[in-house]
Amino acid sequence: MRINPTARLVARAALALCALMAGLANGALAADVNVSVLDSAGRGIAGIVIIADSGSAQPDKHLPRSAIMDQQHMQFVPRILVVQTGTAVDFPNSDQIQHQVYSFSEPKRFKLSLYAGHKYPPIVFDHPGLVTLGCNIHDGMIGYIYVTDSPFFGRSDGAGVVQLHGLPAGNYTLTAWHPQLQEPGGSALQLRVTVTDSGAPAQVFHLTRPLRVESTHSGDSRWTDY
Amino acid sequence: MDRLLIGRALSGALSAALLAAPLSAAPLAADDFYAVIDLRAVASDGERSFLNGGLGELRFDQQHDGLRLGSVSLGFHHDWFEIVHFNANAVAYGDHDRSPVDLTEVYAEVRPYPWNSWRSRLKLGVFYAPISLENRLAGWRSAYSLSPSAINSWIGEELRTIGAEYDLDWLGRQRGHDWELGLTAAAYGWNDFSGAVLSTSGWSINDRQTTLFGRIGQPGVGAIPGVREFHRDADQRLGYYAGGSAKYLDALELRVLHYDNRANANTFSYGLDDFAWRTKFDSAGLRWTPTDQWTVIAQWLRGTTVTGDSAFEDARLTDYYAYEFHALYALVSWQRGADRLSARYDCFEMHQTLSDDFFNNNRGHAWTLAYERELSKSWSVVLEALQIDSSLAARSEIGAPVAAVERELQLAVRLQL
Numbered sequence: 001m002r003i004n005p006t007a008r009l010v011a012r013a014a015l016a017l018c019a020l021m022a023g024l025a026n027g028a029l030a031a032d033v034n035v036s037v038l039d040s041a042g043r044g045i046a047g048i049v050i051i052a053d054s055g056s057a058q059p060d061k062h063l064p065r066s067a068i069m070d071q072q073h074m075q076f077v078p079r080i081l082v083v084q085t086g087t088a089v090d091f092p093n094s095d096q097i098q099h100q101v102y103s104f105s106e107p108k109r110f111k112l113s114l115y116a117g118h119k120y121p122p123i124v125f126d127h128p129g130l131v132t133l134g135c136n137i138h139d140g141m142i143g144y145i146y147v148t149d150s151p152f153f154g155r156s157d158g159a160g161v162v163q164l165h166g167l168p169a170g171n172y173t174l175t176a177w178h179p180q181l182q183e184p185g186g187s188a189l190q191l192r193v194t195v196t197d198s199g200a201p202a203q204v205f206h207l208t209r210p211l212r213v214e215s216t217h218s219g220d221s222r223w224t225d226y
Numbered sequence: 227m228d229r230l231l232i233g234r235a236l237s238g239a240l241s242a243a244l245l246a247a248p249l250s251a252a253p254l255a256a257d258d259f260y261a262v263i264d265l266r267a268v269a270s271d272g273e274r275s276f277l278n279g280g281l282g283e284l285r286f287d288q289q290h291d292g293l294r295l296g297s298v299s300l301g302f303h304h305d306w307f308e309i310v311h312f313n314a315n316a317v318a319y320g321d322h323d324r325s326p327v328d329l330t331e332v333y334a335e336v337r338p339y340p341w342n343s344w345r346s347r348l349k350l351g352v353f354y355a356p357i358s359l360e361n362r363l364a365g366w367r368s369a370y371s372l373s374p375s376a377i378n379s380w381i382g383e384e385l386r387t388i389g390a391e392y393d394l395d396w397l398g399r400q401r402g403h404d405w406e407l408g409l410t411a412a413a414y415g416w417n418d419f420s421g422a423v424l425s426t427s428g429w430s431i432n433d434r435q436t437t438l439f440g441r442i443g444q445p446g447v448g449a450i451p452g453v454r455e456f457h458r459d460a461d462q463r464l465g466y467y468a469g470g471s472a473k474y475l476d477a478l479e480l481r482v483l484h485y486d487n488r489a490n491a492n493t494f495s496y497g498l499d500d501f502a503w504r505t506k507f508d509s510a511g512l513r514w515t516p517t518d519q520w521t522v523i524a525q526w527l528r529g530t531t532v533t534g535d536s537a538f539e540d541a542r543l544t545d546y547y548a549y550e551f552h553a554l555y556a557l558v559s560w561q562r563g564a565d566r567l568s569a570r571y572d573c574f575e576m577h578q579t580l581s582d583d584f585f586n587n588n589r590g591h592a593w594t595l596a597y598e599r600e601l602s603k604s605w606s607v608v609l610e611a612l613q614i615d616s617s618l619a620a621r622s623e624i625g626a627p628v629a630a631v632e633r634e635l636q637l638a639v640r641l642q643l
Contacts, residue, residue, distance in 0.1 A: 102339050104341070104342055105400075113308050132399075132402070134340070134399075134400055139395075179402070212404075214475050214476070214477075220362075222364070223363065224363065226361055226362055
């Protein structure tokens with residue numbers, strides 16, 4: 001099953017609006033936080049996962065959460081998916097050839113026996129952490145699902161910017177993560193930010209090193225494992 | 227004894243697999259099968275090919291060009307019980323081999339899910355050792371040109387693992403590392419005559435793989451008599467190979483392997499009218515894929531082969547029929563969309579260990595240029611130009627010049643079903 005991107009956008013906007021209205025009805029004010037990821041020359045870096053976590057921002061169990069991790073041209077699409085704890089992730093295989101998807105990462109261990117098309121029900125990711133996906137037939141297929149308790153997350157756009165919406169006042173840890181980050185501290189960076197009712201200052205992650213170059217070859221479906 | 231043991235194990239495994247087939251949940255499907263028909267228009271000014279009884283180093287020669295059957299490749303793949311993958315590949319060349327269609331590979335691979343970042347694999351049957359970095363298409367065909375390099379042409383001619391291979395993989399990328407590592411070890415039989423063609427006809431560049439029950443060239447025809455049938459056993463001793471691999475992300479793959487068929491070179495086969503050949507070599511290969519468009523491959527191989535001398539218990543490099551051989555190549559390939567362009571340079575040498583002036587000594591180099599265009603999912607065309615400059619002292623025995631420049635232009639039309 002494919003979801004029309006426009007429909008997905010509308011659904012997200014509607015959810016965001018509902019959340020906003022629910023927040024307003026409770027009398028709580030919420031602020032937006034602007035986060036940028038810049039390289040050493042001040043250029044924006046796209047695709048970085050940004051999460052704001054207050055430690056108390058629990059997932060809202062009333063909101064149905066689902067996401068799709070597709071397989072196209074012998075790659076996971078998207079290669080990196082961020083979901084809130086409790087999200088049900090669907091794993092269709094849009095390739096003509098069969099895949100055998102597995103994870104032995106602590107937050108979610110599973111395997112999907114050889115399949116093509118849409119064979120299995122979604123898998124619920126019920127523990128936070130990083131889940132690395134593989135295919136036992138095609139070792140070059142690597143995908144990531146970042147599962148977070150926080151409902152406030154996004155990925156930086158082409159200008160290196162992500163806007164996190166509707167954060168209640170409080171102290172937050174901002175995390176920037178990407179599998180190709182090669183900062184001295186590892187593949188995740190953190191900042192502290194205090195959000196007040198009137199908002200929060202824009203936050204900037206300055207990367208000291210470029211993302212590790214990693215070509216993600218789509219491969220050739222004609223190639224076999226010699 | 228070794229050979230009997232492995233033979234029993236193989237036939238047992240194959241029987242078990244066939245018996246288990248009906249129990250498997252997955253029924254046979256149309257996409258379990260494939261066929262590739264490869265028709266060629268060939269222009270060649272080569273000396274009479276070693277495949278046609280001469281000492282030319284190309285597949286096609288002046289007397290054997292024009293419209294030709296490149297090959298009909300047939301394949302079957304089926305998965306049993308999730309983790310057992312069965313593969314069989316057969317080929318027809320239409321050149322009067324013993325059978326019109328014959329097997330090149332038939333094996334089952336047991337490939338369980340990784341356990342943490344470790345995974346074991348076991349292959350049983352008839353298959354290729356993990357040496358070539360070019361031959362990535364089903365049926366062990368090159369993904370970059372019609373004719374594989376001299377190294378991989380030789381492997382297609384004379385080497386096949388008929389036995390068992392165990393692989394241990396460390397999937398480091400699943401743990402956030404940049405590397406994946408692998409170890410390989412295999413034991414096999416029926417490979418006691420590999421080295422016979424290399425040491426009599428020298429290196430070749432051609433895409434004709436010797437089939438399991440087939441032969442090279444025609445019996446009773448040839449400048450140099452000798453073994454034409456392979457995948458035979460003479461001494462009932464197992465051979466082995468052991469190697470390793472390392473992959474850096476999707477960008478780099480390195481393979482090394484040590485190979486030793488452990489043939490007793492004093493064993494004489496009356497059926498083949500030849501002594502066994504003790505063949506040992508080391509090989510290394512590197513494939514670099516810096517971007518989606520570019521691929522660079524280099525392979526190197528160096529070894530020795532020795533055949534019978536009753537004065538010695540086993541093969542010695544001081545024997546009269548002892549040869550050293552080495553070859554290497556570098557290939558650059560560029561692909562965008564349906565187009566692929568590849569260029570390869572090969573150089574090779576084979577000489578008797580005692581003499582630089584022996585009648586079998588061979589050396590040379592070659593250039594290969596290939597262009598492939600995929601016209602549709604089923605149809606593709608490949609144009610390949612190949613030139614080999616070589617010297618083979620034995621050519622003087624048949625009145626041919628020792629040094630030869632041989633050229634071959636091939637246009638292949640391929641239909642994949």
